[in-house]
Amino acid sequence: MALDFLRDVGQEAVNPLVNLWNSVVFILPGILAAIIILVIGYIIALIVSHGIKHIVRVSRLDNWMIKKGLHNAIGGLTLSNVTGKLVKWWIFILFLVPAANVIKLGGLSSILGEFAIWFPNLIIAVIVILFGLVLAHIFAAAAGNAKKLKGIKWVSTLVYVATIVVFASISLRQIGVDVAFPETIILVILCGVMIAFAIGFGLGLRPHAEDIIKNWRRKHR
Numbered sequence: 001m002a003l004d005f006l007r008d009v010g011q012e013a014v015n016p017l018v019n020l021w022n023s024v025v026f027i028l029p030g031i032l033a034a035i036i037i038l039v040i041g042y043i044i045a046l047i048v049s050h051g052i053k054h055i056v057r058v059s060r061l062d063n064w065m066i067k068k069g070l071h072n073a074i075g076g077l078t079l080s081n082v083t084g085k086l087v088k089w090w091i092f093i094l095f096l097v098p099a100a101n102v103i104k105l106g107g108l109s110s111i112l113g114e115f116a117i118w119f120p121n122l123i124i125a126v127i128v129i130l131f132g133l134v135l136a137h138i139f140a141a142a143a144g145n146a147k148k149l150k151g152i153k154w155v156s157t158l159v160y161v162a163t164i165v166v167f168a169s170i171s172l173r174q175i176g177v178d179v180a181f182p183e184t185i186i187l188v189i190l191c192g193v194m195i196a197f198a199i200g201f202g203l204g205l206r207p208h209a210e211d212i213i214k215n216w217r218r219k220h221r
Helices: 004-059 061-068 070-074 079-102 106-144 152-174 180-204 206-219
Strands: none
Touching: 004 061, 004 079, 070 106, 079 106, 106 152
């Protein structure tokens, strides 16, 4: 009886270890295959990313942005680096799906597949917001060039904020975020501020307008 009891206890203690070993042996080929797929995917992603960076650099967009000071609008980043990294991680995510399938992670495979389909929307959204930041910088700089006019700094700031709001709204819609309500509120506020400023700005320019009219009348008498 005692020997049978000890044998049963020993068997119960060994069974979990045997099951664990069998599980490892069963999934080990899948894990190795998944690692190989991910390594291949990462190498391909690096090659494509390098090619994208090279194309953008050859187009001299980076040099043009640096020369115009526009790279400061996107945090000192270069267009080639941003596009290269986005493309690299998108390609790598595409390889995560077959890697998860090899390990037989059904639910995770579905999630990764949906994420891989959605990720291009994120890339487009990032490109749109970066373009918006650059455009806002250009518009604000153009408005700020009229230094002689009073209140022009406010005009420059309003133009900058309005441009960013528009492009941020487009970016959020691209990734599936509903911004209809906050967008309406922000636009109403911006319109109110711009109308108030336009009235104040017009009143501030009234003396200059009177001088222009007087000069015109003198010349055409």
